Amino acid sequence: MIVLINFLNKFLYQCSNIFTNFIKMCSCFVNRKIFYREKHRFYGGIDFVSMKINRSSSKFHNIVLPKNFFILIDDVITLKNKIVVNVGQLVLRGQILALGDNNIAPVHSPTSGLIIAIVKKKFSFFSKKYFSIINIKTDGKDNCINFHSFNNYKCFSTSKIIQLIYNSGIIGLGGAGFLSSKKLKLAIKKAHTLVINAVESEPYITSDDCLVQHFAKEIIEGCKIITWILKIKCVLIVLEDGKHKAYIKLKKELKLFSNFSIRQIKKKYPSGSSKQLIQILFNKEIPYGKHSIDLGIVIFNVSTVFSIKRAVINGEPLIERIVTISDSELLYQKNVLIRIGTPISHVLSECNINIHNSTVIIGGPITGRIVNDLSFSILKTNSSILCTKLNFMSNKLEGPCIRCTECSRLCPIRLLPEQLYFYSKVSDHKKSQEYHINECIECGICEQVCPSNIPLITYFKKEQSKLNKIKFKENMSKRFKKLFLSRQSRLYHSDLIHKNIVNSNSPLDEQCNNSIIINNNIERITIQKSNYFRKIELKAAISRAKLKKDMK
Ligand code: SF4
Ligand code: SF4
Incomplete structure (x- = not known):
């Protein structure tokens, strides 16, 4: 009996130990999990708790193709004469319409049909640049080119x-x-x-x-x-x-x-x-x-x-993508497979969305743009169309900055938007660069939380484009300086200059004399700094090659 009681005692003691260890392990795990979650957070941002939660739509739908496609092409491509189709030409689905360059991808036809117009147009809500718009009248057959697959x-x-x-x-x-x-x-x-x-x-x-x-x-x-x-x-x-x-x-x-x-x-x-x-x-x-x-x-x-x-x-080129069509009350939400170049008006009418008294936003509610021209068509980067009766994106009266610092508290990049706003407003380029304006990811949080309704991103974009122009000019002047120096160096090495120097005793007109004096000066400088010039010559040759490549 005593042995049995001892055994039970030991058993209960062991069980209690195991139970305590288990509780410790659980609490450790929970603590670690909490620590883990806290550790991997980023600065600023907005929690979704205060916003409407997404209702996930599991089905995706197809819509009838429109009678007319309007394919928007970046004007940079047009300037470089890279549109490879003409008005009156028949095209097939997947056929190339415009070639790309180093920064822009080629554009393909979303369906088969006839090109009835190529026009230039500017959309005030999108950006200040022009688009070339290729208007394709569909033939209803949707014939495609032969796609070459690279399965292996x-x-x-x-x-x-x-x-x-x-x-x-x-x-x-x-x-x-x-x-x-x-x-x-x-x-x-x-x-x-x-x-x-x-x-x-x-x-x-x-x-x-x-x-x-x-x-x-x-x-x-x-x-x-x-x-x-x-x-x-x-x-x-x-x-x-x-x-x-x-x-x-x-x-x-x-x-x-x-x-x-x-x-x-x-x-x-x-x-x-x-x-x-x-x-x-x-x-x-x-x-x-x-x-x-x-x-x-x-x-x-x-x-x-x-x-x-x-x-x-x-072997299929990028001519379609899934786009979420929804209204802000979430009475309607669909994911639709849409061809690039489909007009927004066609998408909305196919989805039976009543846009009376509504604002149409292309993109999300924070970073999207209000569309005031429904002939604007779907781009490759558009993932959502939102119709809203709310006025959270409407134009509000801009007030002065009250230095509440709400924007900098929530900026996920840890920038100081209020400072950037002041420097952008007065075009203080040096200071705006010092405060890392180019790091702004245009998330729109600062603009959303600003109690003075300051369109901060608009100011930042203007400043960024000014900075880009200045940088471009600086780069060009550096390139031209290099080209000039390399030319001088080349002239010195050329036979023609040597001949001129040898024949310097022959009667020459005033202009020629001047050129020889200049060349002699160059020769003196070049002899003193020959190594320096050789390096410049090499760099200039590389930059010339790059320039030629870019121009192509
Ligand atoms: S838009 Fe730019 S400045 Fe404003 S919160 Fe986002 S990253 Fe910061
Ligand atoms: S949130 Fe608006 S008002 Fe407040 S500091 Fe930033 S820019 Fe100024």
């Missing part, structure tokens, strides 16, 4: 596949519109981690969520293409909290891939921005003037990855 892409060189991605007109579909081929080139031998960004931090937008739910397999295929190009193994797909269906779909597809992982992050605007995303995921802050690639991390939007898959495996 691993048999080709990486440069060939990057060129294919460029030729397919693929740009960052998250909003920035940066050339994907250029990003890939920059990341070669630098990146060790690929981050797939499926975070839609602005409210009302659910297009990426819908895409992941329907095309998880294709997205993983796109990731594999990128990892093969960049020779990297680690892939991280990032979703927001609450995107359960997308998470389950991805998880199911990723069972066999040990190098792929999924992360869900808390909803907070602008967590979809690359700098904030890296801070949340890796607890690393990207310094001013640097990019994620400098830390070895390359970020692609999930829609871009899907387009890369379609370009490489199916």
Whole structure:
């Protein structure tokens, strides 16, 4: 009996120990989790708690093609005579309409039909620049060119596949519109981690969520293409909290891939921005003037990855994308597959949206633009159309800055928007650069919270464009200076100058004498600084070659 009691005592003691340890472990885990969450937050931003929560729409819809497409082409391309089609020409779906350049992707026809006009137009709400608009009257057949698939892409060189991605007109579909081929080139031998960004931090937008739910397999295929190009193994797909269906779909597809992982992050605007995303995921802050690639991390939007898959495996250029159409009351929300160049008026009428007394916003409610001309058509970077009866985007009377510092408290880049506002207003370029105006990601938070309704981003954009112009002029003058010096050096070395110097005793007119005096002076200087000139000559030759390449 005593032995039994002793045994029970020991047993109970052990059980209590195990239980206490278990409780300790749990509390440790909870504490660590809390610590982990706090550690990986970024500065500023707006929590979604105070805003309307997205209602995820799992289906996507197709709409009838419009009778007329209006493809907007950047005027820079037009200036360089890169539009390769003419009025009266018949085109097929996927046929190239305009060639790209170093910063702009080529543009393809979204359907088959006849080109009835190419005009120039400026949209006051979009930007001050002109667009060339190619008007295609559809023939209703939607015939396409022969698409060449690169199913066996691993048999080709990486440069060939990057060129294919460029030729397919693929740009960052998250909003920035940066050339994907250029990003890939920059990341070669630098990146060790690929981050797939499926975070839609602005409210009302659910297009990426819908895409992941329907095309998880294709997205993983796109990731594999990128990892093969960049020779990297680690892939991280990032979703927001609450995107359960997308998470389950991805998880199911990723069972066999040990190098792929999924992360869900808390909803907070602008967590979809690359700098904030890296801070949340890796607890690393990207310094001013640097990019994620400098830390070895390359970020692609999930829609871009899907387009890369379609370009490489199916040979299809980028001519359509999923766009979220919604109203601010969320009575209506649909994800629609829309061809690039479809007029907004057609999209809204096909979706049966009554826009009477409503404001149409292209983009999210924070960074979007109010559309006052519904003939404006869908661009590659548009992920949402929002119709709202609310007046949160309407023009309000601008007041003076009251130095409340609310803007700097919430700026995710830790800028001082109130200071930048003053310097931009008085065009103090030196100070605005000192306060890192070029680091502004135009998230719009400062403008949203400003009690004086100051259109801060408009001021910042104006200042940035002035700075860009100044920088451009400085670069050009530097180039011309180099070219001038190299020319002087070339003249000295040329036979003609030597002959002139040898024949300097022969009768020459006044102009020729002057030239010889100048040349003799150059000779003296050149002899003294011959090494210096040789270096300049070399640099000038390189800059000339670059200039020629740019001009091409
Ligand atoms: S728009 Fe620019 S300055 Fe304003 S909060 Fe965003 S990053 Fe900061
Ligand atoms: S929020 Fe507006 S009023 Fe307040 S400091 Fe910033 S710019 Fe000035």
